[in-house]
Amino acid sequence: MKRKILPDTLIGERLSLRPISPADITAVLVYSSDPDVTTYLPWHPTVDAMVVRMFLQQQQDRRRKGTSFGYAVTERASGEMIGAIDLMGLQSGHPGNCELGYVFRRASWGLGYATEAGALLLDAAFQNPGILVVDAYADADNIGSQRVMEKIGMQKVNSELRIVKGRERIYFHYAIARTQHAACPVLGVAL
Numbered sequence: 803m804k805r806k807i808l809p810d811t812l813i814g815e816r817l818s819l820r821p822i823s824p825a826d827i828t829a830v831l832v833y834s835s836d837p838d839v840t841t842y843l844p845w846h847p848t849v850d851a852m853v854v855r856m857f858l859q860q861q862q863d864r865r866r867k868g869t870s871f872g873y874a875v876t877e878r879a880s881g882e883m884i885g886a887i888d889l890m891g892l893q894s895g896h897p898g899n900c901e902l903g904y905v906f907r908r909a910s911w912g913l914g915y916a917t918e919a920g921a922l923l924l925d926a927a928f929q930n931p932g933i934l935v936v937d938a939y940a941d942a943d944n945i946g947s948q949r950v951m952e953k954i955g956m957q958k959v960n961s962e963l964r965i966v967k968g969r970e971r972i973y974f975h976y977a978i979a980r981t982q983h984a985a986c987p988v989l990g991v992a993l
């Protein structure tokens with residue numbers, strides 16, 4: 803059987819990750835509509851269910867093509883979806899590189915969840931010998947996100963100027979190579 807690029811399910815201490823889908827629309831609208839959540843994201847807050855459904859459909863299509871792996875992050879204790887995390891840009895112009903991104907609902911910030919989900923996904927990514935480097939980018943003012951990247955072992959590589967939502971912003975580029983990665987305790991993986 804052909805090996806999957808990434809597993810469908812990842813289970814950590816407090817969180818589990820599974821493929822995100824259009825069925826997650828209600829939970830996604832909770833954070834996609836929150837201006838606090840989108841402050842440092844490249845999109846404006848939206849309550850438009852059609853836009854969100856299209857995005858989720860796109861995520862599903864990209865997973866099928868093997869170019870992007872979007873996961874719903876669920877709190878195991880409550881069973882609630884609290885955010886999303888993805889690995890994007892596989893098979894892009896830089897073979898072996900891909901990009902990590904994440905977003906969590908406001909009510910679940912500050913509990914170490916982004917760190918746990920990020921560590922789980924990085925660990926799964928580096929189980930695949932084809933993935934050599936994982937990149938991530940954060941607005942220079944997004945201290946929380948930079949801290950998450952540092953806590954999961956990524957290092958700042960450089961900075962770049964971007965135009966985001968019509969404004970000039972400095973973005974920090976973080977990266978981790980498979981040779982720098984130390985495995986984290988994944989409790990379960992299902993292909």
Ligand SMILES: CC(C)(COP(=O)(O)OP(=O)(O)OC[C@H]1O[C@@H](n2cnc3c(N)ncnc32)[C@H](O)[C@@H]1OP(=O)(O)O)[C@@H](O)C(=O)NCCC(=O)NCCS
Pocket residue numbers: 838839840842843904905906907910911912913914915916917918939940941944945946947949950953
């Ligand atoms: C950034 C974000 C993912 C952090 O998620 P989280 O689950 O709160 O992060 P964690 O609880 O794992 O925190 C990791 C570290 O960051 C720190 N941190 C988190 N938010 C912070 C903030 N706003 N300011 C300063 N430090 C912060 C935590 O204290 C912790 O560090 P510590 O262990 O040294 O105390 C979350 O705030 C979010 O979803 N923001 C909106 C979307 C976003 O910005 N995504 C990233 C785009 S690059």
